[in-house]
Amino acid sequence: MSTRDLVLVALFAAIIVALGLVPPFTLGFIPVPITAQSLGVMLAGCILGARRGAAAVLLVLLLVAIGLPVLSGGRGGLAVFVGPTAGYLAGWVAGAFVTGLIAERLEREAQPELAQLLSFLTAAIVGGIGVVYLLGIAWLAHSSGKAFMEIAAASLIFIPGDLIKAFVAMLAGRAVLAGYPLLPART
């Protein structure tokens, strides 16, 4: 990893931490506040690509593990890694990686805008929602006793909020790609 990559990873981790500290924002048409931190996971993949994006998320989790309250709402410490939702945190790393992998493969600079937007949306939904829920629900199933089917079904109520985040990640990913492209190209 070059020094520039290392710095980009650290800066993006700092952005994810900062997103957890700003008050949750509401989108005009939906009354539910959205915590921006899981949006940061999708953005990490969309903007930095697979390796650096996953490294940035991993760095945030490292800060959590060593006892810094950097998760949204000032949560932190080892306790979040043994609770029933710990799988989602592991899913963040894998999710950022898959988001980046898809974005790297689908994005082309010469593409029309709509194709770029759709590529980012696909990447954010598959990586940032699919992979995150896969790992999150797998750990829920392991840790939560016999009722895991019901609990897994209940966790699906967060999907609409996450779809909005994927949409925001799509718009922001495309805007950053236009303004300051960092996504490594892959053929």
Add this chain to the structure above:
Amino acid sequence: MLTGLDIAGDTPLHRASARLKLILLFLAAVALFLVENPWALAAAAIIAAGLYASTGIARSEAFRRVRFVLFTVLLVAVANYVFHSLAEALAVLFRLGALVLLAAAVTATTTISAFMDEITRLLRPLERFGFVRAADVSLAVGLVLRFVPEILARYGDIREAHRARGLRVRPLGVLVPLIILTLKDADTIAMAIDARGFRRQ
């Protein structure tokens, strides 16, 4: 703002090494998942709560730290009670509750530098294969801590800039300039790091 969660003190847990505490926490996690009896797990939860209290943490602070995770544990337990049995619900409640309290006790008694030392030691075998450099990890941690306040200040600036121009402050309108402005600093920071020879490459 970004201060660690460790509590100053001189209890047996404080004196134990970070490695010992992490190994014990891991063993406790394995053991708790092997036990099915809710009463044995309840005893474990009481011992864990006792250990957490013995760290000398103020009671309100102790509760504030674990309430969110304990709430999710409670939700899972209630689901088990509604769809299965009381015994299953109690087992899940006490098993995860004990684990959360033990983890919180380790966090409350281990300083950030002790954790970093342990991580550096854990990374050494990986370093030999060229996957990651331990010094890079601590450099990255330091960079994050240094730049979070900077990014928050920038966030405030961008919001004010929007207001000054009579624009409505929308999430996307703040997020994109925040990310671009922050990442644009990377080249300068990387040059500064290399100029000082921190990474010795």
